[in-house]
Amino acid sequence: MWLELRQIFDQLSVDPNVRAVILSGAGPRAFTAGLDVKAASQGMLGGKEGVGKLDPGRIAVQMRRHVASFQDCITAVEKCEKPVICVMHGISYGLGIDLSCTADVRICSKDTQFCVKEVDIGLAADIGTLTRLPKIVGSYGWVKEVSMTARPFGAEEAMRVGFVNSVYEAKADAVSAAIEMGVLMASKSPIAVQGTKELLNWSRDHTVQDGLRYTGVWNSAALQTSDVATALLSGLEKRTPTFEKL
Amino acid sequence: MWLELRQIFDQLSVDPNVRAVILSGAGPRAFTAGLDVKAASQGMLGGKEGVGKLDPGRIAVQMRRHVASFQDCITAVEKCEKPVICVMHGISYGLGIDLSCTADVRICSKDTQFCVKEVDIGLAADIGTLTRLPKIVGSYGWVKEVSMTARPFGAEEAMRVGFVNSVYEAKADAVSAAIEMGVLMASKSPIAVQGTKELLNWSRDHTVQDGLRYTGVWNSAALQTSDVATALLSGLEKRTPTFEKL
Amino acid sequence: MWLELRQIFDQLSVDPNVRAVILSGAGPRAFTAGLDVKAASQGMLGGKEGVGKLDPGRIAVQMRRHVASFQDCITAVEKCEKPVICVMHGISYGLGIDLSCTADVRICSKDTQFCVKEVDIGLAADIGTLTRLPKIVGSYGWVKEVSMTARPFGAEEAMRVGFVNSVYEAKADAVSAAIEMGVLMASKSPIAVQGTKELLNWSRDHTVQDGLRYTGVWNSAALQTSDVATALLSGLEKRTPTFEKL
Amino acid sequence: MWLELRQIFDQLSVDPNVRAVILSGAGPRAFTAGLDVKAASQGMLGGKEGVGKLDPGRIAVQMRRHVASFQDCITAVEKCEKPVICVMHGISYGLGIDLSCTADVRICSKDTQFCVKEVDIGLAADIGTLTRLPKIVGSYGWVKEVSMTARPFGAEEAMRVGFVNSVYEAKADAVSAAIEMGVLMASKSPIAVQGTKELLNWSRDHTVQDGLRYTGVWNSAALQTSDVATALLSGLEKRTPTFEKL
Amino acid sequence: MWLELRQIFDQLSVDPNVRAVILSGAGPRAFTAGLDVKAASQGMLGGKEGVGKLDPGRIAVQMRRHVASFQDCITAVEKCEKPVICVMHGISYGLGIDLSCTADVRICSKDTQFCVKEVDIGLAADIGTLTRLPKIVGSYGWVKEVSMTARPFGAEEAMRVGFVNSVYEAKADAVSAAIEMGVLMASKSPIAVQGTKELLNWSRDHTVQDGLRYTGVWNSAALQTSDVATALLSGLEKRTPTFEKL
Amino acid sequence: MWLELRQIFDQLSVDPNVRAVILSGAGPRAFTAGLDVKAASQGMLGGKEGVGKLDPGRIAVQMRRHVASFQDCITAVEKCEKPVICVMHGISYGLGIDLSCTADVRICSKDTQFCVKEVDIGLAADIGTLTRLPKIVGSYGWVKEVSMTARPFGAEEAMRVGFVNSVYEAKADAVSAAIEMGVLMASKSPIAVQGTKELLNWSRDHTVQDGLRYTGVWNSAALQTSDVATALLSGLEKRTPTFEKL
Structure with missing residues (x-):
């Protein structure tokens, strides 16, 4: 099992x-x-x-x-x-x-x-x-x-x-x-939610400095997702955003 | 900003x-x-x-x-x-x-x-x-x-x-x-208060043994401050101590 | 003192x-x-x-x-x-x-x-x-x-x-x-209680992965104690187990 | 591949x-x-x-x-x-x-x-x-x-x-x-050889103190192998020892 | 100075x-x-x-x-x-x-x-x-x-x-x-050279597992550079590649 | 023994x-x-x-x-x-x-x-x-x-x-x-030699950043020794310094 x-x-x-x-x-x-x-x-x-x-x-x-x-x-x-x-x-x-x-x-x-x-x-x-x-x-x-x-x-x-x-x-x-x-x-951006999980798990086992560094490297790719634009635009237009699968 | x-x-x-x-x-x-x-x-x-x-x-x-x-x-x-x-x-x-x-x-x-x-x-x-x-x-x-x-x-x-x-x-x-x-x-000794902050921040990111060691090295200098004598004397004389700036 | x-x-x-x-x-x-x-x-x-x-x-x-x-x-x-x-x-x-x-x-x-x-x-x-x-x-x-x-x-x-x-x-x-x-x-197995203390103290100062690994190595010996059999048998027979000293 | x-x-x-x-x-x-x-x-x-x-x-x-x-x-x-x-x-x-x-x-x-x-x-x-x-x-x-x-x-x-x-x-x-x-x-004891590999790999990534502790826990089980007796006896009798598989 | x-x-x-x-x-x-x-x-x-x-x-x-x-x-x-x-x-x-x-x-x-x-x-x-x-x-x-x-x-x-x-x-x-x-x-890709420096410096101070993980996260962005295509194409065409500044 | x-x-x-x-x-x-x-x-x-x-x-x-x-x-x-x-x-x-x-x-x-x-x-x-x-x-x-x-x-x-x-x-x-x-x-300052030993041993087991920090804290006391003046003065006067015991 x-x-x-x-x-x-x-x-x-x-x-x-x-x-x-x-x-x-x-x-x-x-x-x-x-x-x-x-x-x-x-x-x-x-x-x-x-x-x-x-x-x-x-x-x-x-x-x-x-x-x-x-x-x-x-x-x-x-x-x-x-x-x-x-x-x-x-x-x-x-x-x-x-x-x-x-x-x-x-x-x-x-x-x-x-x-x-x-x-x-x-x-x-x-x-x-x-x-x-x-x-x-x-x-x-x-x-x-x-x-x-x-x-x-x-x-x-x-x-x-x-x-x-x-x-x-x-x-x-x-x-x-x-x-x-x-x-x-x-309902949230899967890039954002899954990144949050990963960064919290990493931080549990590392120093604050290692946590900050890893976070910066992680987000240097993640921030290039179109989900950020999708989220911001939906916010301005006051509608529910739809995010691509991940 | x-x-x-x-x-x-x-x-x-x-x-x-x-x-x-x-x-x-x-x-x-x-x-x-x-x-x-x-x-x-x-x-x-x-x-x-x-x-x-x-x-x-x-x-x-x-x-x-x-x-x-x-x-x-x-x-x-x-x-x-x-x-x-x-x-x-x-x-x-x-x-x-x-x-x-x-x-x-x-x-x-x-x-x-x-x-x-x-x-x-x-x-x-x-x-x-x-x-x-x-x-x-x-x-x-x-x-x-x-x-x-x-x-x-x-x-x-x-x-x-x-x-x-x-x-x-x-x-x-x-x-x-x-x-x-x-x-x-x-109102407390700035040597004591600032040392406390530093030691707590260090301990958050290190093992207990590394924390104890670092604490001992830190205090090997800090304990030589005249604030300890000032604090003890004030205690005996029941008056409020005044500590030098830091 | x-x-x-x-x-x-x-x-x-x-x-x-x-x-x-x-x-x-x-x-x-x-x-x-x-x-x-x-x-x-x-x-x-x-x-x-x-x-x-x-x-x-x-x-x-x-x-x-x-x-x-x-x-x-x-x-x-x-x-x-x-x-x-x-x-x-x-x-x-x-x-x-x-x-x-x-x-x-x-x-x-x-x-x-x-x-x-x-x-x-x-x-x-x-x-x-x-x-x-x-x-x-x-x-x-x-x-x-x-x-x-x-x-x-x-x-x-x-x-x-x-x-x-x-x-x-x-x-x-x-x-x-x-x-x-x-x-x-x-009243519990001393192998189990003392092992629990040690593993919790180790885990406090190590990553989850290091904790799991150390636990496995620790228990590779500890599980060979007769206390496990003693405990299980007592459970089946609904009586209080007696464990050897340690 | x-x-x-x-x-x-x-x-x-x-x-x-x-x-x-x-x-x-x-x-x-x-x-x-x-x-x-x-x-x-x-x-x-x-x-x-x-x-x-x-x-x-x-x-x-x-x-x-x-x-x-x-x-x-x-x-x-x-x-x-x-x-x-x-x-x-x-x-x-x-x-x-x-x-x-x-x-x-x-x-x-x-x-x-x-x-x-x-x-x-x-x-x-x-x-x-x-x-x-x-x-x-x-x-x-x-x-x-x-x-x-x-x-x-x-x-x-x-x-x-x-x-x-x-x-x-x-x-x-x-x-x-x-x-x-x-x-x-x-030709050596597999318990000894494989333990040596594991302990060297562990030590590479850990402090000396963590290395010593892990070594002690590892060997608390490994030393109970019959290979030690086999090796010692063969040494005394000046013949080549045979070790069980692992 | x-x-x-x-x-x-x-x-x-x-x-x-x-x-x-x-x-x-x-x-x-x-x-x-x-x-x-x-x-x-x-x-x-x-x-x-x-x-x-x-x-x-x-x-x-x-x-x-x-x-x-x-x-x-x-x-x-x-x-x-x-x-x-x-x-x-x-x-x-x-x-x-x-x-x-x-x-x-x-x-x-x-x-x-x-x-x-x-x-x-x-x-x-x-x-x-x-x-x-x-x-x-x-x-x-x-x-x-x-x-x-x-x-x-x-x-x-x-x-x-x-x-x-x-x-x-x-x-x-x-x-x-x-x-x-x-x-x-x-003359090499600056993405590749600077990434190599960073990853070696990180590895010096971390375990092998943390090194591998950090490397994977780092390269998840770095591999999306056009330098890889530039390098491969130049290789096939047997000419010296030119890489953008960084 | x-x-x-x-x-x-x-x-x-x-x-x-x-x-x-x-x-x-x-x-x-x-x-x-x-x-x-x-x-x-x-x-x-x-x-x-x-x-x-x-x-x-x-x-x-x-x-x-x-x-x-x-x-x-x-x-x-x-x-x-x-x-x-x-x-x-x-x-x-x-x-x-x-x-x-x-x-x-x-x-x-x-x-x-x-x-x-x-x-x-x-x-x-x-x-x-x-x-x-x-x-x-x-x-x-x-x-x-x-x-x-x-x-x-x-x-x-x-x-x-x-x-x-x-x-x-x-x-x-x-x-x-x-x-x-x-x-x-x-013949050297015992403060300097013993500090060097300690700092090298610490550095072996810690990251570069932790090594630098510990070194700074260690020397914040050690640099207050009179051995520094003794060493410098002897250097200027071109004679062999004598350092107090430690």
Whole structure:
């Protein structure tokens, strides 16, 4: 399933018909109940038979490769050039946190139960939560608490610490709100919106000076789009602009 | 105007009579209505006549230089060695956000309307907002939302996400509060206050270890100021210390 | 006392009987009243007699060494491999902030008074506050304000900006809550909890890509612990797991 | 062809039967004559018909994606977990330099002609030479000269500046030497050899402290291999050790 | 004089008539005899009268500003977008090393005497040598030796360690060779040559991955120049291409 | 022995009577024959008895701590504030390389045999060689070859690639030369020499801009030493200056 997720987002990233992506969970009960631990641990070692033959140094190589390819699947969402809005509801545990951290915006319904669950199964979260969560929310102490205790937290707390942007009464409301936000993003110049995403992701990982420099180089091409003229003209003429696909 | 802004802040930075700077907007309606797009786009290309002759690779060079020199003007506020308090009111769009992000403290009046407006005119903000805003407020998802939708937001929301430090009834109140804060900063040792600004700016862009090391080297000189003795003595004698200019 | 603090935390870090650490202040009045300035300034210069003989370049060397060894003492708390929960109450000024910033979680009682006090004694805080505080709380402008004005702030404000995780009625309540949180952390796999701490600390100072890579390498060994099997089995059998010391 | 190169090296990277890779050019005349410029430029834009419809901002997006996927193909050689020895002969221009820079060791025959050719076709090399070459050879001024003049250089000069490790009379000799070196590497513990490659690549891009830390974490698993015992025992018994595949 | 140097290079950087710059010393005896120490130390402190009034903390602020503005002057050579070839002869001490390290290529005459002279006047070189020299030559131990002993070294040694690209019989020969190299660079596409300089400078200070990414973004605009077509067409038609100014 | 090495260098670092350090090997046969593997592997696991009880995840924790404390011992040489000259002769294998890479200058006698020996005992070198060697010598391909083949190399090759600064006929000659160099360094201002060491080490791990900034801050204190006046005055009076201890 995770390999498929990667393929889908790699494709959405360059499909000119796509301008924004909503990522939500099927069914009423859960966004995701977390990793199927048994399947994953088998995946790591290529099935039970293989394990016995390897020394811990060689098992480590298999594990590292496995974790890396799993991380790559999830990272495909972050690398998607189009904005991604993640809608969460119900149980959103473990991998649900890893996955949602790669989206640009997170919203949820009131009934959502979040949990950085991994310590409860004997491991430190390794598919991205421990790397991305402290860069998404402001309170580092809160990140440490929920990650080291596996304490569940609700929608209101997620809103207070800035993990989600807004909370809605029910899943359907949250999905509607996400679609509305996606439609709004899709109505803007795709050059502008996708550039904004890229520059914010770059800036997260670089100094202010490197951020400014990269921005200038990026926009030296992007500003040559006809979207700027289209937008300005529409503004003067007080009509809704139409932008070419990207 | 932006070149002038740079000159002024370069000068304030080293003027020994200045201990704190308040940056606010003239007039009742707006802190800044954003970039005069027409003027800027002409500036980028050296006027209309010039454009036709250049290929996109050469236009990109002009644009990069133009964006860089614009960024430098704004960055002069950040580089100013004295603390800068920015007071916003009314319309605070586009460049108003870029500019205020370079101040140390932001406060505003209740009526302030903020907007990362750039996607509405077909471009990704390139004068600093996308680089600095995620390092100023804690919720990365919120930054992405307001930057990719150009959704306006008010004073209360700006306060909630930590973009502004406090909100006042009217512009005049905000200016008074800023002056009070500036006077408070100006009453402290300028060696201490300016060092604090520098060390916080350095730490934003470096690891904890690099931050600690730089701090130690910085203070190996700064601690030799007579301000420490002045401050301690005044404390013992329960009177207000007076510190030399810097 | 600070050298002792370092020795204690170096020892707690590797003592297999320790799974979580609570750091609180003795007595009812203060977590810490800040640095004993007189003692420190003497320490810096090796006593008054020594100062006169040295030129400012040589004094700077002494000061840099002194600050560095002071920083190292405080950093020992951050480097402690076990989770550290800091409980604050009453006066928590100056070094109290430096110290608490190295803990993983901060909680406090309602009566706590915080202050980044250093500018009041003529210096920029150099034992870690200016480096760590902006990475702990989300609002950079707030950090600048409290650091450049030395304005005290209370428990509620500390909670609002994310400096503390929760506020309790009295010191005793806060200590109880810390113990409860520590017991909870101690009941989980120590491989998982200590790995989580390490990976979060690494991620704070590195790019997302470096964070993911380091996580994969770290877990390539950690996942080979028997704690994973212990945790999964206990889950299936609905009983509380017991994990070996670490 | 480049996509195929990537697939091959992705496969070699994890194929347990492979312990070292020799990369050389077919035919007597050239290691590689450089990029087929016409094909590449068509590839960039998806064929001629597509170009006319796009504005320079949108063309830039296509170009960036194209360059990135080209870079990824070449980078697959660097990411290959097994050591790669590159043998060059005859004409080794443009992409030949990009490609060889991703190998671990470069050797060549006396007749090799090297050239960072890109400025001669109007572009700055973008498939890796400008990024990797200055980290491979010691003289930065030499890198600038050959990159900004497109001046060809021979085997002796390549040896003097440290671009190649050794020079052989003819291509066949160089290939033999490469095979000998590959066989030598393959006779060592694969855990040790592949770890060495990884740690050197990591160190190139990180500070000494980050390098030491990463090394310690890496080896905390790798040292648990049975290869250490195998190597030590063989040493004592003065026989050639045999190491399991990896 | 240094302020003038900065203005000149800032101007050369954007003057479309300039495609390459040769930097050499006037007169037969010296490229530069190093800093006029007396003048510099007065400059640092704004003249003798000013010094007495300031405490060491305040003197440090003046010194830091002075060093920074001096560094900025020298850095202007590095930031010049056109390639800079530095020709050295005779005495090339102290600031001569600082300055030449900012050029892209260094060549010299046989009689050149180099010296990182600063420790002989009681200071660590602070105008760039200690920062740039280890990134220019391959042998870090050699850099340490010549910087910590102030041992002079000659042209042959400078060539051996890669500090200069080539050595000529006399100053006139070196200047001729520099002009020839400059003319060669000037005959290439300025988009390509200036892009090459920028990308090499960026790569020196960034990881390979950041280098590749920046390169792709840079070239997404640069590849749209008509210079590529001009170069290719000239190649097919076997004539010398002419490129537009930049 | 390694813990002792650390204590000695920690002490030399701050002992005002020490101005330069020579590090050489006792006896005629070897600088160091490399790690006593048996002792080390026992050290890692706290003796044989302990191993059986631990799972691979817990063994990894012990190993990581052991490697880290070993690295710290070696790093003490690099952190020593005084210049360190390492003299090698005879067998200089394994840890001899790790150790010598932390010195500032390396010289050797003609008979020296170097070897990055670790892959021969089944492990990737983890006490510093793989991190520091590529930053010391210019040819990255050469580093990869000798590290992945464990091929020994002699003094001449070490000189050619820049690993050692010079080669002497016999150990005694090399020691004499080192003492001469040490005496020369010791005759200069210790503020200048020690500052030069620090700034070069900082620059190795930072961008040019960060290097320039740090240098300016460092020298804002260091330039206030009386050594500058002492050096200048002695120069004018053509006599040998005497500098105070540091």
